[in-house]
Amino acid sequence: MTRPRVHVLALGGTIAMTGPGGHHITPRLGAEELVRAVPGLTDVAEVTSEQLRQVPSTALTLTDLLAAARRVRSALDAGADGVVITQGTDTLEESAFALDLLLDPGAPVVVTGAMRSPDAAGPDGPANLLAAAQTAASHAAHGLGVLVVLDEQVHAASTVRKVRSFGPGAFVSPDTGPVGWVVEGRFHPRTVPAGVRTVPEPDEDRLAATVVGVLPVHLGDDPRAVVAAGGLGYAGLVVDSLGAGHVPPSFVEPLAELARIMPVVLASRTGGGPVHTETYAYPGSETELLAKGLLPAGWLDTRKARVLLTLLLAAGVPREEIGAWFTPAHVA
């Protein structure tokens, strides 16, 4: 029987990091070494591999992800049945979502990494890479958009987030749970992602030049950063707001001013649930901010909203169309 073909694209991260005595680790293992370290991987699929970057994920950019999306397409065009991308976990939830937005849903594309380095007692990288390949080789993963596989859990790129700085079990999808699991070597879907969006592909130079700022908001905060944001050359701003989409009263006018010159998206810092649109009506509440021209992020958290807004602006999507990408009917 012919095995499915899975292409592994390596970008670096802890999964590839070694160092003296397991300390001071940096990315060193290449794509082929990662593949060779996984027992049973060649039983699952005919695996090819390629090194695209060799960096901690904090050094990745959206243009790297655009390059990765193009490599994914080439690998699929060349006959791969699925693609696995390995990278650092710190920004994995953003990378996976960027790929999800850039690629048409179709053949499985799976992002994975590791919380423990290859030198650790019980590294999770090989197990994660095996489960990712099993998912990428699965017909059941077709059309679900980009998936994230760690700890035998399979998450949608649009919902997953890293919620702990150490140890396996650091990734969850707070609102939905995983879309499935890898059990006995096979991907078992249990639900389908609520909606998969594909954005127009931006030009590389324009993407590199498009900077979307993020504004954190806290108890008793002062709005001087909002005022400053207007002069920083941002193409847009995402507000990491309180609760269901709220800011201190003193933020309202500076945010309204910003929303006149750039798209300003209102997301929630809570880590779960959508920003509201019609519940509260006090100064700094979501209804007031939306009336002043801010756009609700829907179910997207701040990190994912920033990725979406950056890609839309870099692709030249007209301002009046931007809001609909955050709350399209099928994902609202």
Ligand code: ASP
């Ligand atoms: N700092 C590492 C990175 O994101 C963490 C990891 O890979 O888990 O590259």
